[in-house]
Amino acid sequence: MGLIVQKFGGSSVASAEKLEKVAEKIINEKNAGNDVIVVVSAQGKTTDRLISEEKEITDNPSKREHDVLVSTGEQITIAKLAMLLIEKGYKAVSLTGWQIPIVTNSEFGNSRIRYIHKETVLDLLTSGNIVIVAGFQGVDENLNITTLGRGGSDTTAVALSANFNAERCDIYTDVDGVFTADPRVVKNVRKLDKVSYDEMLELASLGAKVLHNRCVEIGKKYNVPIYVKSTFEKNSVGTLISNQKPLEDLIVNGVTKDDNISRITVIGLENKIGKTYELFKLLAENNINIDIIVQAFGETFIKNITFTVKMTDLNRTLKLLNENKEKLNAKEILHAENLSKVSIVGVGIANKPGVAAKMFEALYERNINMHMISTSEIKISVLVDIEEAVNAVNSIHEKFFK
Ligand code: ASP
Ligand code: MG
Numbered sequence: 001m002g003l004i005v006q007k008f009g010g011s012s013v014a015s016a017e018k019l020e021k022v023a024e025k026i027i028n029e030k031n032a033g034n035d036v037i038v039v040v041s042a043q044g045k046t047t048d049r050l051i052s053e054e055k056e057i058t059d060n061p062s063k064r065e066h067d068v069l070v071s072t073g074e075q076i077t078i079a080k081l082a083m084l085l086i087e088k089g090y091k092a093v094s095l096t097g098w099q100i101p102i103v104t105n106s107e108f109g110n111s112r113i114r115y116i117h118k119e120t121v122l123d124l125l126t127s128g129n130i131v132i133v134a135g136f137q138g139v140d141e142n143l144n145i146t147t148l149g150r151g152g153s154d155t156t157a158v159a160l161s162a163n164f165n166a167e168r169c170d171i172y173t174d175v176d177g178v179f180t181a182d183p184r185v186v187k188n189v190r191k192l193d194k195v196s197y198d199e200m201l202e203l204a205s206l207g208a209k210v211l212h213n214r215c216v217e218i219g220k221k222y223n224v225p226i227y228v229k230s231t232f233e234k235n236s237v238g239t240l241i242s243n244q245k246p247l248e249d250l251i252v253n254g255v256t257k258d259d260n261i262s263r264i265t266v267i268g269l270e271n272k273i274g275k276t277y278e279l280f281k282l283l284a285e286n287n288i289n290i291d292i293i294v295q296a297f298g299e300t301f302i303k304n305i306t307f308t309v310k311m312t313d314l315n316r317t318l319k320l321l322n323e324n325k326e327k328l329n330a331k332e333i334l335h336a337e338n339l340s341k342v343s344i345v346g347v348g349i350a351n352k353p354g355v356a357a358k359m360f361e362a363l364y365e366r367n368i369n370m371h372m373i374s375t376s377e378i379k380i381s382v383l384v385d386i387e388e389a390v391n392a393v394n395s396i397h398e399k400f401f402k
Helices: 016-031 046-057 063-070 072-087 119-126 153-163 197-208 213-222 275-285 311-323 355-365 386-401
Strands: 003-008 035-040 092-095 102-104 113-116 130-134 137-139 145-147 168-173 194-196 226-230 239-242 254-270 293-297 302-310 332-345 372-376 379-385
Touching (some): 016 072, 063 145, 072 130, 092 119, 113 153, 153 168, 194 197, 197 213, 213 239, 254 275, 254 311, 275 311, 302 311, 311 332, 355 386
Parallel strands (some): 003 168, 035 130, 092 130, 102 137
Antiparallel strands (some): 137 145, 226 239, 254 332, 372 379
C-alpha cells in the first residue's frame, strides 16, 4: 500500500470507450489499497487541433494566450475521467495545474516547474479521493497559465511522483514499453525490460519519442522508478526505467534516428584563442541549442567549425550568423539541410572495443555515407542523408540484435 502515480497519454484517453480501459487500470490500483494520482493528456490529437485553430487566427500568437488555448485540452480529459470514476462509485476530483497549484517559471510554451503545493492534493487523497490532474500545464507566480512544452504530461506525472514520494510512476501509452528501435521503422525489435535513466535520456533526446526528456531527468534526480506500459495490453509489464542495472548489460540497447537535423559550417575563423568561444556564446545568448561540434583546421591561422542544430532552428541561426559574420571574422557560412542523426545507445559502449567498427560496417554494407560522427560514454551518433536514415537504422539494428 502506497502512493502510485499513473499517467495516460493522448491515444489512451482518445474516446469514451478508451476511458473505460483507463478507469479499469485506475480502479485496480485503488482497490489494491493504494492512493492514486492520475495525470492525463488531451484526448487524441486535440492539442494539434488547437494549434491549427490558432493558426486560423494568427501566425504570431501572443505566447501567453497560446498557453491559455493549448492547455484547454487536458481540462476536458480530467473532467470526463473524474465523472466516469464517480459514475462507477469511486470518489474522484479533477484538478487543473493552477488549482494544485503547480508553479512554474514564466517561459510560456516551455516552462519549468519550480514547486508543487502539497496541501490540496494530500487533503483530497486523505479523504479517499482519486486525484485526476491535468498534465502539461502549470501557473506562474503572476497567475498566468503556462505549459511545459509538447509531450509535457510525462513531466507533470514524474514531477508529482517526486513531490509526493510515490512508490512508482506508471506511464501508460499505446506501446508496451521501450524497444531496441522504433517498431514503425524496424521489424524485429525487442522490448527492453530495464533501462537506466542515462540510457533513457539518450534514447529520448535522440529521437525515440517514448517519453518527454525532462521527465527522465526528474526521475533520475529524485530516483523515481518509471514504468512505461501499454494501456490496452493485458498484464503489460512494460519497461522499467531506474537506477537498477540488469546483471549483464546488452552492449547496445537501442538504435534511434532523429530527422530534424541540419548542419552549419563556419569557414575561415581566425585560429585565435577565444574565437570558438565567441561563436558559441553568440548562439547561446540567442538560445540556440547546438548538438554535434567538429572543429577542423584548414590553412594556417584559420579554422573551420561545423555543428548541427535542429532543422527548426536553422533559419534563425543562419540569420544570426550572417548578421555577425563580420564581427566573427568568418569568411563563409555554409549549411546542409535534410540530415538525420542515427545513434546507438548502451552503457556497454565505452567498455567494449569494436562497437563503432560494427556500426560503421553496417553502414558500409549498405553503401551509406556518414557526414559527421560523435561519441560519448554511452552513445555513438552519425549523420546521414535523411533518405538513408531508415535503411541505416535497419542495417545497424540487424547487426547488433541478430
Ligand atoms: N497534450 C500535450 C501535447 O500534445 C501534452 C502531452 O500530451 O503530453 O503535447
Ligand atoms: Mg507523450
